[in-house]
Every structure is written in structure tokens, then in C-alpha cells.
Amino acid sequence: MPSIRPRSSSALPARYDDAGPILRALAASVYAPTAIFAIGSGAVQPVLVLAAIDVGMSRSAAASVVGLLGVAGVISAPLAGGIVARLGGRRAMALGTAVAVTAVTGILIAVSAPSVAAVVVFVVGVILQAVAANLWALARQGYVADAVPSWARARALSFLGGMMRLGVLVGPAIGSLAILVAGRRGPFVLQILMALGSLWFVLARALPAEALHRARHDAETTRARASGSQVVSGDDRAQGGANRTRTDLRATAAVAVAMTCLQLLRTNRTVLVPLWGAHLGLSDALISATFAAGALLDVAMFLPSGRWMDRYGRLAGILPSLFIMGASLVVIIVWTSPVGFVVGTCLMGFGNGFGSGIVMTMGADLAPVVGRERFLGWWQGIGNIGAAAGPFVVSALTATFGLAAGMWATALLGVGGGTWAWIAMPRAYARIGIDLRGQALTAAEGRGRLSYPGS
Structure with missing residues (x-):
């Protein structure tokens, strides 16, 4: 192809x-x-x-x-x-x-x-x-x-x-x-x-x-002419370091930490936010309607978020998702009126929408050609750990320190996870020979990114 x-x-x-x-x-x-x-x-x-x-x-x-x-x-x-x-x-x-x-x-x-x-x-x-x-x-x-x-x-x-x-x-x-x-x-x-x-x-x-072969050929030919590059034969898997036959465990572990933070944050919000709404004395109808509005914003983001990540890299998806969701929890905690609850919950849906498909995309970036499906199975299992553990973490925090502490801890998780992703993900991607858009790094780019983790 x-x-x-x-x-x-x-x-x-x-x-x-x-x-x-x-x-x-x-x-x-x-x-x-x-x-x-x-x-x-x-x-x-x-x-x-x-x-x-x-x-x-x-x-x-x-x-x-x-x-x-x-x-x-x-x-x-x-x-x-x-x-x-x-x-x-x-x-x-x-x-x-x-x-x-x-x-x-x-x-x-x-x-x-x-x-x-x-x-x-x-x-x-x-x-x-x-x-x-x-x-x-x-x-x-x-x-x-x-x-x-x-x-x-x-x-x-x-x-x-x-x-x-x-x-x-x-x-x-x-x-x-x-x-x-x-x-x-x-x-x-x-x-x-x-x-x-x-x-x-x-x-x-x-x-x-x-049909896919034809559509892909036409799109890649158009891109090649626009960028002044040559159309070359061969499978796209051979590009971008994707001809790996083995999993890079260090790179996978580094990205998995950021992914787990995101999954914990996503799960915790579905438990904490309704509890906080009840704590504020809001009606069940308002809480449910607000969640629905946030979910609509979330779903509306899946098209622009994919284009955004292809154009500007995976950090452009996971960082806004982590930071905005973390900030939205702060808004809900500090702004204790019904308006604050609605604004914070909708902002949370908007932030989560930035990461639509990010877990699958990062898994596909990291996956070796040999054993791709097995790798994706393990990757999904790791992601599910964050989703499964979230309610238990929230329950323990709330029982020990109170609901507000659980909210603050989850907000800090967004900040900490985003900081880790900003530092670790460029190095992890450089280790496997690709940039944050899944494209091949030159040798000079690879050395530079390994030397400067914040690049």
C-alpha cells in the first residue's frame, strides 16, 4: 500500500x-x-x-x-x-x-x-x-x-x-x-x-x-503532492517506528501512567459529581440534566478532537483533557451555587471530549506490528484498571477524609497526570522512533527529544 x-x-x-x-x-x-x-x-x-x-x-x-x-x-x-x-x-x-x-x-x-x-x-x-x-x-x-x-x-x-x-x-x-x-x-x-x-x-x-485501499491511496497522493514529498510503496506500518516487533516496556509504562490518571479522573467524576450535587441540596432532576448537558458537549468534541490530535500531537488531546477536568472540579468545589455546578459539570464534559479516542490512539501508536492485537488487549486491560479502581478509591477517600477531600484529590490527579504526561510522553514516543503525531522521527529529532524531556 x-x-x-x-x-x-x-x-x-x-x-x-x-x-x-x-x-x-x-x-x-x-x-x-x-x-x-x-x-x-x-x-x-x-x-x-x-x-x-x-x-x-x-x-x-x-x-x-x-x-x-x-x-x-x-x-x-x-x-x-x-x-x-x-x-x-x-x-x-x-x-x-x-x-x-x-x-x-x-x-x-x-x-x-x-x-x-x-x-x-x-x-x-x-x-x-x-x-x-x-x-x-x-x-x-x-x-x-x-x-x-x-x-x-x-x-x-x-x-x-x-x-x-x-x-x-x-x-x-x-x-x-x-x-x-x-x-x-x-x-x-x-x-x-x-x-x-x-x-x-x-x-x-x-x-x-x-474501497479503503483506494481512498487511502488518493488521500496520500494528494498529501504527497501538497507537501512536495514522494509517494513511496510499502505499508504505512513500516513508518514512524511502527515496524517494531517487540513492545518497549519503558515507553509503554510511561504513557500508561498518564492514561491511568485520565481513566481514574473520568471514572471518579461520575461518582463524585452527583454526590456533590446532592451535598449542595440540588434536585435529582437538575443533577441528571446537567450530566446530560456535559455528556452532549463530550460527544460533540469527538470529531474536532481527532483532527486536533492528528495535527498537533497526542499531548494536545490528553493535556487539555486532564487539566480542564481537574480545573472543572475546582470550579464545582469553590463555586457552590447551582450555576457553578452547571458550569463546572459542562466544562468537565468539554474537557473529557478533548481526549475522545486518546487511549485507543496511544495504544495503537505504542503497539508493535507483531502481536498488535495482544498488545492492545493488555493496553485495554491496564486502562480498565483505572476505570475499575476509581469508585473504590473515591469510597476510601470519602469515608476517611470526607467528600470535599475526595473532590480535591481528584482535581489534583488531573494536574499531576497532566504534568507527568507533559514531561514523560515526548521521551516515551522518542524511544520508539515517533513524534507525538505518530510520525517518524529523524535521528537528530530522536536524540534531541531524549535529551530534553520537556520538549
Whole structure:
């Protein structure tokens, strides 16, 4: 597949940096089924704990179901990466759909006949839900990372992340309609239908090898002419240090610290902010509506954030995300009126939107060619650790030092994580021979960036 080495892709006019044809080539086979699958997953989130109570669990045990989902996600991600590597993306998505349908069917049976055995079936169903989600996520991420040129990687993966977020945003709204029709079982039935619908897209729409090849060739030719560089043959994976056959553990660990801070911050905000709203005496309706407004700002950012990161580098995505979310928590703590709560929560959604797809993009940047899917499985597992640990960290801080201390600690996490990313990420990327846009470093650039970590 032809590829280019532009002099400076960030300097190219926007009309020569168009990834639209490449993204459109992935629409029917990757993005559409992603959104449909995410709608089904999002529909059951609000009722999962309630269904656990219906099965016969105590309230405390039912509350732990969400934590179980996170733990299962951490443990199953490396396994899912190995399965994707062995089966390929399309078969792995089909397997993920089968696992999801089996899991939801088991949950429906358990809810219909509460008993000790039903509790076991329910728990197994929740674990299988996490496995199915990982299979889907890694199959799509691995294909996009492999098929899209590095100069459009952030846009492609940010769009993928946006489809996931859009599904989770829309899913509860559609799920509420399903509850009106079929009670608490309605969202689970809806998830089965959405999973089967996404499978239809996967099977009916083959991965667009020829269309993607043509779109990529045309885009890279246009970029090469605009930048005055030569179109050269060969796979884009051979560029930018991406011909690595082994994982660089030091670089991966350095970037993983920043990524874990981001995941902790993202998870903690969903726990702390509602508690702080209740602490301020705000109504449930206002808290929920404010969260919805923040979520809309978050989803609206997925398109510009991908272009921003492709043009200015991964730090341009993760730094605003960490710093703005940290600052928004300070706004909420200091400005104790309802207006302050609304402004801070919306600012938080805006900040999180800057990092749309950043975890997947950094994983694709770091991944070696050999064992890419396995690496992405481990990377997703590490990311899930932050998401799973967040509620427990918040609970411990709040119980020991109070709610305000938990808010301040999470705000400081944004500052600390952003500072670490600013210092460590340029060095980590230079170690593997790429700049912060995923492009190849020259030997002189590599030496300079290793010598000056803040560059």
C-alpha cells in the first residue's frame, strides 16, 4: 500500500489533510455496528443493578455488580486480545455478539426465576458481558489501527470512540422507552436486538479492503503532492517506528501512567459529581440534566478532537483533557451555587471530549506490528484498571477524609497526570522512533527529544 513521508503534515492546509474518504470507507462495516452495539450496552446500564435486586441479591451485593463488570473487563481484556489475534477482527466481532446474546439471555432467565442458582447465572452473565465488550472493542480498534495511515489515526479512532459514547448516550433514552413497553426486561431484550443488528452489519458489510485501499491511496497522493514529498510503496506500518516487533516496556509504562490518571479522573467524576450535587441540596432532576448537558458537549468534541490530535500531537488531546477536568472540579468545589455546578459539570464534559479516542490512539501508536492485537488487549486491560479502581478509591477517600477531600484529590490527579504526561510522553514516543503525531522521527529529532524531556 502506498505511503508518504511529508515534510510537515501539521503545516499542510486542511484541504490536503482530508481523512473523510477513509472514514467513510469504514462507516458501514466498523462505525455503524459500533454505534448499534453501544446502544444496546448503554440501554441496560441504568437497570443492571435493579435487575440484580430482582434476581435476589441484597442492595449492597447488587451495587457491587458494577464493580464486578469493571474487574471482569480488566481480567478478560488480554484474553480477548489473544482471541482477536487468532480469529481476526470479523470473526471476533461475531463471537463477541454470540457471547453478548448468550449473556443477556442468561440474565433474562435469571430475572424471571429468582433463586440462588439464578444469582449464579446472573453473575456469569455480567462477566460474559464484559468479555463481549472487550472482544468488540479490540476487534474494531485493531482493524482501524492497522488499516488507517498514521496521519489519520487519531481521527479514525476518535470517531470510533465517539460512536461508543454516542451509543451509551442514546442507549438509556431508548432503554427507557423499552421499560415502558416491557418493564425492566425491556432494555435487555433491546440489547439482544441491537447485538443481532450489529452482527448483521458485520456479516453483510465486508471490511472495505478495496474501497479503503483506494481512498487511502488518493488521500496520500494528494498529501504527497501538497507537501512536495514522494509517494513511496510499502505499508504505512513500516513508518514512524511502527515496524517494531517487540513492545518497549519503558515507553509503554510511561504513557500508561498518564492514561491511568485520565481513566481514574473520568471514572471518579461520575461518582463524585452527583454526590456533590446532592451535598449542595440540588434536585435529582437538575443533577441528571446537567450530566446530560456535559455528556452532549463530550460527544460533540469527538470529531474536532481527532483532527486536533492528528495535527498537533497526542499531548494536545490528553493535556487539555486532564487539566480542564481537574480545573472543572475546582470550579464545582469553590463555586457552590447551582450555576457553578452547571458550569463546572459542562466544562468537565468539554474537557473529557478533548481526549475522545486518546487511549485507543496511544495504544495503537505504542503497539508493535507483531502481536498488535495482544498488545492492545493488555493496553485495554491496564486502562480498565483505572476505570475499575476509581469508585473504590473515591469510597476510601470519602469515608476517611470526607467528600470535599475526595473532590480535591481528584482535581489534583488531573494536574499531576497532566504534568507527568507533559514531561514523560515526548521521551516515551522518542524511544520508539515517533513524534507525538505518530510520525517518524529523524535521528537528530530522536536524540534531541531524549535529551530534553520537556520538549
